[in-house]
Amino acid sequence: MAVGLTAPRSGRSIIGFDTKMITVRGRSSSVVLQHHRRRGMMMTMALARGNSSSSNQQHHHELSPPRNKNECVQLSSNKKATPPPALNSSNALTTFEQVLYGGVAFTAASVLKREFSPGCELIDGKQIAQEIRQEIKEKVERMKTIANGNTPGLAVVLVGERKDSQSYVRSKKKMCAEVGIRSEGTDLPEDATEEEVLKVVRAYNADPNIHGILVQLPMPKHINEERVLKEVSYEKDVDGFHPLNIGALSQRGREEPRFVPCTPRGCIELLKRSNVEMKGKKAVVVGRSNVVGTPAALLLQRNDATVTVVHSRTKNPEEAIREADIVIAACGVTEYVQGSWLKPGAAVIDVGINAKDDATKKLGYRLVGDCDFESCKKVAGKMTPVPGGVGPMTIAILLQNTLEGAARSYGVSEQLGLKN
Numbered sequence: 416m417a418v419g420l421t422a423p424r425s426g427r428s429i430i431g432f433d434t435k436m437i438t439v440r441g442r443s444s445s446v447v448l449q450h451h452r453r454r455g456m457m458m459t460m461a462l463a464r465g466n467s468s469s470s471n472q473q474h475h476h477e478l479s480p481p482r483n484k485n486e487c488v489q490l491s492s493n494k495k496a497t498p499p500p501a502l503n504s505s506n507a508l509t510t511f512e513q514v515l516y517g518g519v520a521f522t523a524a525s526v527l528k529r530e531f532s533p534g535c536e537l538i539d540g541k542q543i544a545q546e547i548r549q550e551i552k553e554k555v556e557r558m559k560t561i562a563n564g565n566t567p568g569l570a571v572v573l574v575g576e577r578k579d580s581q582s583y584v585r586s587k588k589k590m591c592a593e594v595g596i597r598s599e600g601t602d603l604p605e606d607a608t609e610e611e612v613l614k615v616v617r618a619y620n621a622d623p624n625i626h627g628i629l630v631q632l633p634m635p636k637h638i639n640e641e642r643v644l645k646e647v648s649y650e651k652d653v654d655g656f657h658p659l660n661i662g663a664l665s666q667r668g669r670e671e672p673r674f675v676p677c678t679p680r681g682c683i684e685l686l687k688r689s690n691v692e693m694k695g696k697k698a699v700v701v702g703r704s705n706v707v708g709t710p711a712a713l714l715l716q717r718n719d720a721t722v723t724v725v726h727s728r729t730k731n732p733e734e735a736i737r738e739a740d741i742v743i744a745a746c747g748v749t750e751y752v753q754g755s756w757l758k759p760g761a762a763v764i765d766v767g768i769n770a771k772d773d774a775t776k777k778l779g780y781r782l783v784g785d786c787d788f789e790s791c792k793k794v795a796g797k798m799t800p801v802p803g804g805v806g807p808m809t810i811a812i813l814l815q816n817t818l819e820g821a822a823r824s825y826g827v828s829e830q831l832g833l834k835n
């Protein structure tokens with residue numbers, strides 16, 4: 416039997432079932448919750464018995480049919496329950512009892528769209544990214560009024576014709592427009608010379624209306640990426656890849672980096688906004704790339720986690736992962752991290768985007784992460800899906816970085832409540 420119970424930010428309790436019947440015996444009452452499907456209708460029945468005045472009460476709740484079989488049932492209580500700790504299959508029963516002891520009477524039920532996984536709460540990156548974009552939009556509006564009508568400007572440099580890069584650049588520009596950030600782009604052909612790319616970067620460096628410059632990666636092989644990234648003014652380096660920004664990120668008690676790489680910052684933001692404590696926790700980063708793994712490890716460490724980085728030459732990565740309260744998977748290996756490697760209740764951030772053959776899909780493939788979602792969601796306490804997890808956050812943070820860069824250049828960071 417497995418029972419899932421999580422405390423979303425609303426403070427309400429969510430209970431998921433994967434058994435037909437769950438019996439929980441408390442100090443003063445015994446409660447039976449039945450959960451069954453009848454002609455496509457999901458029904459939950461709670462029977463409360465015991466020595467309280469509510470004895471022999473019987474509640475039936477008809478629920479609208481679930482939109483898919485992975486949805487689970489939300490029972491809301493008429494008393495504010497203390498948010499229970501993250502659950503996993505081994506401590507599920509205990510925590511369920513605690514909630515009942517808390518005097519919670521289940522009076523209403525509704526179907527909540529989420530993955531049906533015992534105790535695993537999905538971290539909805541799409542939703543959180545949307546919230547962040549809304550905050551940015553409001554700050555861009557305020558910037559206009561306090562900075563003489565000025566708005567943030569982002570420049571995107573794209574070299575070559577990679578379909579995926581073109582599509583990422585398109586969504587970045589679209590999201591800019593949505594929040595009121597000006598964006599412009601320079602597209603260079605596949606065979607552009609390094610000098611041509613550098614010229615474009617220098618022109619944006621000199622343009623006072625541009626506060627962020629992004630050189631879409633990867634660039635064609637004949638171009639020295641390091642050379643180009645170094646050329647971007649570190650004060651417009653919204654990707655946070657300039658050596659001065661990475662260097663500043665790695666030091667404590669020194670000047671703060673102007674910008675932090677978007678994807679790792681997005682991962683940390685997901686943890687923060689999902690109430691995952693990092694202080695004093697063990698974190699494992701899977702992968703040591705310059706763009707994700709390494710800066711993610713630095714950020715976790717700055718947030719007081721104890722960090723282990725595992726990579727392709729690590730002897731026994733499972734050993735470290737088993738101990739981890741937080742896992743950030745960014746190794747680029749399809750469905751690499753297995754549920755059996757996770758510590759029950761761990762928070763898992765899946766950065767991977769891999770195409771996996773799937774004949775049932777129109778395109779013949781679907782996107783999967785660096786974690787084996789099916790097995791991981793049975794053990795993790797919180798987890799991001801792919802797609803809809805880290806991806807949308809990467810773009811939201813790019814916009815945030817551009818806003819922060821513009822606010823700095825107009826001297827209005829403090830007024831907008833942004834870090835300087």
Ligand SMILES: Nc1nc(=O)c2c([nH]1)NC[C@@H]1CN(c3ccc(C(=O)N[C@@H](CCC(=O)O)C(=O)O)cc3)C=[N+]21
Nearest residue numbers: 583629630631632633654677802803804806807809810
């Ligand atoms: N200089 C540079 N900066 C970058 O930030 C950068 C880059 N180069 N090169 C490529 C990677 C990749 N990247 C993504 C952005 C958004 C999604 C995203 O929104 N993904 C959605 C949808 C994915 C889909 O459906 O294709 C999701 O995961 O839900 C993914 C990946 C930024 N990158």
